[in-house]
Amino acid sequence: MVRTRIAPSPTGEDIHIGNLYTALINWAFAKKNKGQFIIRIEDTDRQRLVPYAEENILQTLKDYGLEADEDPKKGGPFAPYRQSERLNIYQKYAHQLVKKGYAYYCTCSKERLEKVRKEQLAKKQIPRYDGQCRNLNIDLKKIQETKTAYVIRLKVPKNQKIVVNDLIRGQIVFNSNDLDDQILIKSDGFPTYHLAVVIDDYLMQISHVIRAEEWLPSTPKHILLYQAFGWPLPIFCHLPILRNPDRSKLSKRKNPVWASWYLKEGFLPPAVLNYLALMGWSHPKQKEIFDLQEFIEVFDLKDIEVVGPAFDIVKLEWLNGELIRKTQNSKIKTQIIEYYQKYHNKNLDHNLIEKTIPLIKERIKKLSEYWFYCQFFFEEPKVDFNLIKDKSYLKNIYHALEKIEDWTAQNIGQSMQDLVKKLGVKTGDFFMSLRIAICGKKISPPLNESMEILGKKKCLERVRRVMLF
Numbered sequence: 001m002v003r004t005r006i007a008p009s010p011t012g013e014d015i016h017i018g019n020l021y022t023a024l025i026n027w028a029f030a031k032k033n034k035g036q037f038i039i040r041i042e043d044t045d046r047q048r049l050v051p052y053a054e055e056n057i058l059q060t061l062k063d064y065g066l067e068a069d070e071d072p073k074k075g076g077p078f079a080p081y082r083q084s085e086r087l088n089i090y091q092k093y094a095h096q097l098v099k100k101g102y103a104y105y106c107t108c109s110k111e112r113l114e115k116v117r118k119e120q121l122a123k124k125q126i127p128r129y130d131g132q133c134r135n136l137n138i139d140l141k142k143i144q145e146t147k148t149a150y151v152i153r154l155k156v157p158k159n160q161k162i163v164v165n166d167l168i169r170g171q172i173v174f175n176s177n178d179l180d181d182q183i184l185i186k187s188d189g190f191p192t193y194h195l196a197v198v199i200d201d202y203l204m205q206i207s208h209v210i211r212a213e214e215w216l217p218s219t220p221k222h223i224l225l226y227q228a229f230g231w232p233l234p235i236f237c238h239l240p241i242l243r244n245p246d247r248s249k250l251s252k253r254k255n256p257v258w259a260s261w262y263l264k265e266g267f268l269p270p271a272v273l274n275y276l277a278l279m280g281w282s283h284p285k286q287k288e289i290f291d292l293q294e295f296i297e298v299f300d301l302k303d304i305e306v307v308g309p310a311f312d313i314v315k316l317e318w319l320n321g322e323l324i325r326k327t328q329n330s331k332i333k334t335q336i337i338e339y340y341q342k343y344h345n346k347n348l349d350h351n352l353i354e355k356t357i358p359l360i361k362e363r364i365k366k367l368s369e370y371w372f373y374c375q376f377f378f379e380e381p382k383v384d385f386n387l388i389k390d391k392s393y394l395k396n397i398y399h400a401l402e403k404i405e406d407w408t409a410q411n412i413g414q415s416m417q418d419l420v421k422k423l424g425v426k427t428g429d430f431f432m433s434l435r436i437a438i439c440g441k442k443i444s445p446p447l448n449e450s451m452e453i454l455g456k457k458k459c460l461e462r463v464r465r466v467m468l469f
Contacts (some may be wrong), residue, residue: 002035010053266367321365381440
């Protein structure tokens, strides 16, 4: 049985776009193999914990359609799925490791550790624990009676080769001498990532550990823990880290990194997931646009490239625009309605949206751009009168429009073209003045069609307002 998971940490505003990529791969692989996808919240870093982050993470994943089979809200056979509620489990197994000789109690103070660190740096050595408590066989009852602060450390064996078999990277060999005696249980009683992830993955029967390559150096420590517990290893797969187009690591200093930001900007969830699917992977038929079901069918973990792919928001905008153009107008209408209700608290006229979609469908790349083009349909535009080069012929425009009985785009256009010839004015200036009077800006959907939708009364009112200013 294939069981995959993601284990986001609620220490930011939301789930990182890179973690959304990892979630997509885990979700798709589970679905492809008729397995389960699990969301586990790793909230053991209490100092950096953000109270609302867990809720945001779960909601964002749901908004993208990557719902879990088991998570902290749904529950499941291996609950709880929140690490802060599993502390007794970690304590139990950590103390077992000490008894078996694979871990030890360490009472070194922060001051001593900092002193050792500075000395090592001064000698140009890699900072690491010097092993002072490693062979002291510290008695737990005594340090508990004296209320001495302690941690539990992994006793990393010396001179041992640790082999990581990675599904997409092949065999990677580490030397145990390069590893630190990693803390497993912190002085506050909470586990570190290394202990908790191994225990949870085993107890929750995770078959494939699919995560970002930044965790690859930690994998030998995890293998040592699996071996110490006598547990079988899962299959490891370390995905490439998303990078900026300049190859630097994707970070909030250069780009928006929270997955919810892309939804607020009007990117369609299928477009974002489609684009993420292409990170380090190519469709067998070299397609750039496909839906999730097709991705599940043709995707194979082994086909992922190890080189960090470039996450280019410009390319994402292009793909999003292409997806909009391929979507039925009725569905776009629903997406626009829901988007502006949720993110902008606007209840827009449904009929008006339906009428305007054909005018802007080929222009917009994001749902947020709909308002840029179509705001003047819903609200009286704020006109910058300085943009109108010549108002002298607006009176003629008003009277010509007033005479049109059958208010259609074709008749409006013909009437205005006839007026241009009659007045002998520049076509560009003429129509720019009319566009600004009607729409309030130089850029708008097709003018004649927009005026037909607005109606004769409203168009005359707007021309008159500018004419009399």
